[in-house]
Amino acid sequence: MATQTPSTFQIPAHVPPDLVRPVQIAEGADFLNGPPHAYMARLHDTCPPIFYRTSPSFGGCWSLIKHEDAMFVLRRPEIFSTRGATPFPRDPANPFRFIPLESDPPEHRKYRSLLEDQFSPRGVARLEGKIRVLANELIDKIIDKRECEFTEAFGRPLPVSIFLDLMGLPLEMTDTFVKWAVDLLHSEDRAIMGQTMKLITDYLKEQIEEKRQHPDDGVMSRIVHARFDGVPLSEPEIFGFNIFLFIAGLDTVFATMNNMWAWLAQNPERRREIIARPQDINAVVEELLRVWSVTFSGRTVEQDVVLRGVRMKKGDKVNAILPACNFDPEIFPNPTKVDFDRPRKPILAFTLGVHSCMGAHLARLEIKVALQEWLRRIPEFSLKPGTEIEYRPGGVIGPHHVPLVW
Secondary structure (H helix, E strand, C coil): CCCCCCCCCCCCCCCCHHHEECCCCCCCHHHHCCCHHHHHHHHHHHCCCEEEEEECCCEEEEEECCHHHHHHHHCCCCCEECCCCCCCCCCCCCCCCCCCCCCCCCHHHHHHHCCHHHHCHHHHHCCHHHHHHHHHHHHHHHHHHCEEEHHHHHHCHHHHHHHHHHHCCCHHHHHHHHHHHHHHHHCCCHHHHHHHHHHHHHHHHHHHHHHHHCCCCCHHHHHHCCEECCEECCHHHHHHHHHHHHHHCCCHHHHHHHHHHHHHHHCHHHHHHHHHCHHHHHHHHHHHHHHCCCCCEEEEECCCEEECCEEECCCCEEEECHHHHCCCCCCCCCCCCCCCCCCCCCCCECECHHHCCCCHHHHHHHHHHHHHHHHHHCCCCEECCCCCCCECCCCCCCECCCEEEC
């Protein structure tokens, strides 16, 4: 997605003035101090179902907050393409697509098939024992201290370690990788984002060459050595696939867990309800994912279309505000209430359709195991006195720090 500064961006002529809203999403004091999820839930009371959002950082786009509209868009890649779906700066001398995100059917199916066995429910189930062992090792390090900074002690190392192991990347680089992800996803400075993209690019290119010379069982090596009908992937394909997985795998799950644990720390009665209902852990995970989803889903309009009476033209940008869609009162009555007995309906924490998140099954398993093991061993905990939960701007919504005591 090209950057459109306030000085160069103009609202397209076909956008009705009454649908333009300067809504702050992923940036701005109103959003960050809302807090963010409450702010997005209130959009159903303050905005039309589809509105044109103007942003000081990225120009303008159509914004969706209704569950039905998001499902319509996400399921129709022939109308709403993922072309140009990501806002990250790229070097014109190194053109690439984020794969499989920025590929549409039928090509998209080819890329996803490469990793299906590892990220399928059966594939990730093989990791449950490893995740459970790691969760307990992390708890062992902190339980007697009776306090921790959750992000650094548990929320980040659990999913990031599993992810790096899957990719075949060195665990000792975890802190560096996480810093790169934070600088890329949460910086409001395009220069910092550009510098960070270069650091990631240079590192991954070195690793790609290393995997080419010394294959292993990791995802990165598998991509490097992939063949389709005997034809290897091109260099831009190999790089685009690996950098997309690298960025996507480092921030979303631990941001989600930060949200959940901050809520658990402040709601002891709901925490005890989870402990008392071990048989309902899957429903618990699904409801917490609904309430604490952390990402958005961008598309580019490929052909003129009318949605809910709103005329969108080819080339327009569309953004499904997934957390707001998960607060749609028409689908989830009393949507801000955490209700573990809700009738099962599709949530949009991991988008939907052909571009649904490949890591969704792994994320669900990691959160399930994390809840089970943490609540088994540290059932009573709270936020450290004096804590104010702060949020960073960016495309993944989660608390900056979650200091806990027990």
